[in-house]
Amino acid sequence: MPVFDNVFYEITALLLVAAVVGALALRLRQPLIVAFIAVGIAVGPAGLGWVSSRDQVDLLATLGIALLLFVVGLKLDLHLIRSLGPVALATGLGQVLFTSVIGYFLALALGLDHLPAIYVAVALTFSSTIIIVKLLSDKREIDSLHGRIAVGFLIVQDLVVIVAMIALSALGVAGQQDNAVLWRDVLWIVAKGIGLLAAVGLAMRYLLPRLLHQLARSPELLMLFAIAWAVALAAAGDALGFSKEVGAFLAGMTIASTPYREAISTRLTTLRDFLLLFFFVSLGAQLDLRLLGAQIGPSIALSLFVLIGNPLIVMVIMGAMGYRKRTGFLAGLTVAQISEFSLVFAALGLTLGHIDADTLGLITLVGLVTIGLSTYLILYSHPLYDRLAPYLGIFERRVTHREQAHEQNARPAVAVDVILFGIGRFGDGVARSLRHRGLAVLGVDFDPQAIAAWQRQELMAVYGDVEDPEFPATLPLAQARWVVCTIPGRDANLALHHALRAHGFRGKVALTAHSVYDARLLEQQHADLVLRPFRAAAEQADAAASGGGGKRRRRRR
Numbered sequence: 001m002p003v004f005d006n007v008f009y010e011i012t013a014l015l016l017v018a019a020v021v022g023a024l025a026l027r028l029r030q031p032l033i034v035a036f037i038a039v040g041i042a043v044g045p046a047g048l049g050w051v052s053s054r055d056q057v058d059l060l061a062t063l064g065i066a067l068l069l070f071v072v073g074l075k076l077d078l079h080l081i082r083s084l085g086p087v088a089l090a091t092g093l094g095q096v097l098f099t100s101v102i103g104y105f106l107a108l109a110l111g112l113d114h115l116p117a118i119y120v121a122v123a124l125t126f127s128s129t130i131i132i133v134k135l136l137s138d139k140r141e142i143d144s145l146h147g148r149i150a151v152g153f154l155i156v157q158d159l160v161v162i163v164a165m166i167a168l169s170a171l172g173v174a175g176q177q178d179n180a181v182l183w184r185d186v187l188w189i190v191a192k193g194i195g196l197l198a199a200v201g202l203a204m205r206y207l208l209p210r211l212l213h214q215l216a217r218s219p220e221l222l223m224l225f226a227i228a229w230a231v232a233l234a235a236a237g238d239a240l241g242f243s244k245e246v247g248a249f250l251a252g253m254t255i256a257s258t259p260y261r262e263a264i265s266t267r268l269t270t271l272r273d274f275l276l277l278f279f280f281v282s283l284g285a286q287l288d289l290r291l292l293g294a295q296i297g298p299s300i301a302l303s304l305f306v307l308i309g310n311p312l313i314v315m316v317i318m319g320a321m322g323y324r325k326r327t328g329f330l331a332g333l334t335v336a337q338i339s340e341f342s343l344v345f346a347a348l349g350l351t352l353g354h355i356d357a358d359t360l361g362l363i364t365l366v367g368l369v370t371i372g373l374s375t376y377l378i379l380y381s382h383p384l385y386d387r388l389a390p391y392l393g394i395f396e397r398r399v400t401h402r403e404q405a406h407e408q409n410a411r412p413a414v415a416v417d418v419i420l421f422g423i424g425r426f427g428d429g430v431a432r433s434l435r436h437r438g439l440a441v442l443g444v445d446f447d448p449q450a451i452a453a454w455q456r457q458e459l460m461a462v463y464g465d466v467e468d469p470e471f472p473a474t475l476p477l478a479q480a481r482w483v484v485c486t487i488p489g490r491d492a493n494l495a496l497h498h499a500l501r502a503h504g505f506r507g508k509v510a511l512t513a514h515s516v517y518d519a520r521l522l523e524q525q526h527a528d529l530v531l532r533p534f535r536a537a538a539e540q541a542d543a544a545a546s547g548g549g550g551k552r553r554r555r556r557r
Helices: 007-027 032-043 054-074 078-084 086-109 114-123 129-138 145-174 179-215 219-239 244-256 261-285 289-294 296-320 325-335 340-352 357-379 381-391 401-409 425-436 448-456 490-502 516-524 533-556
Strands: 418-421 441-445 460-463 482-485 508-512 529-531
Touching (some): 007 054, 032 261, 054 219, 054 340, 086 114, 086 296, 114 340, 114 357, 129 357, 145 325, 219 261, 244 261, 261 340, 261 460, 296 325, 296 357, 325 357, 325 381, 418 425, 441 448, 448 460, 490 516, 516 529
Parallel strands (some): 418 441, 482 508, 508 529
């Protein structure tokens, strides 16, 4: 008997419980993923039994997964991959190979059959790109050497999981057929995959750049198209016999090399996190606590393997390649957990009939343990390194040539003194004045034509929305001495000011007001400077009129 007689009431109850548990997790410095899975367990059949509208919850969960992989695909800039160098590839593939092989034999030793053992082993190899990037960003280490290397091999892991999903989707389809047509079906799936990649490549090369340039004139329309594109390719991937996740990931890749990826990624983050809530609630609701109790022993063994074994193999590989033990240790801690991809991967296996609920529960328990503990390891990585440094010498070569080469060849980033939001007529005039004083200016605007005009003059400009609270995190705030907003509108200026505070900007802020009331309000928010272009124009007109009158009077005399 359903607890709620209305789907809206049920969703409302889920959101309220998730908000309360999420707030508690935030106080405990735990990822919200852990909190949401706990909510799913609490409100699922094993707990309060609130979840009865499974179709609606699953639909929202599917949209969340599609946006999750779309956003990860947005990070896959091909230029970035080439610049990361061999260390990301070697470390990523080396860690995947080590973890999958050792994890497979460990799973067999724990009593699993061969196919479930393969799923467990592969699930243990993936680390959470989203959690790690968020933690490194919060610690301001995303641009450090170990941060860049970590992002590099996390992207390699993301590629491996997509290949694994394609392979298992093909295996699932082929496994349902007679052996006589097995190879024909496999070849047909490969052909469809090549066709999908070719179509995506053509869209990436010829269609999307021009289309996005037109749509970017309206940030709302750009976001709507991004969501539609992600869901459309997810549906195409599903219709062609692949997973929805594969299609959504490819959709993100097609936009990753465009100048709009940061704006799209930051604005989709909140929607993605909201929809992912339903995925993790749905996942938790599927778990039977009686089954989880039987998996405690194996989950502890596998969790210890992930928490200790994954960082060790990263330190071994990076040490052999000539990196210092500190860099290897800090980068290694980022793989001391399994990711939400592992849970998506396990859910795919359950759908294909390759694993049962017991195996899914085992992988989920390992995720809960490793995500929770690794969060603390990363947050307190530097004190932990100070304690363990005397014992880590075996992971460092006598001459750390690779890291020394990074230090010698490092080039300082392009200097930015002022970040200027709004490069229209007023903003362009402000920029000319600043450049005349010898200051380096980075322009930000959501008008593609204005950005193109700046770039034709070899000036720095990026696409972005002043009212996006996450976008300032993608800018070089640590370098800038000033952030200037020349965009009219009280709400836009206040939103930017609050976002800069939230992201720890320590420089000075200049905002724009078109009325006395708005100017006083911005001054109350402790803006360092309030620009009033109408007042300045009026004063200039008055000065010009007064000067002209004086000249006429002198001529009369």
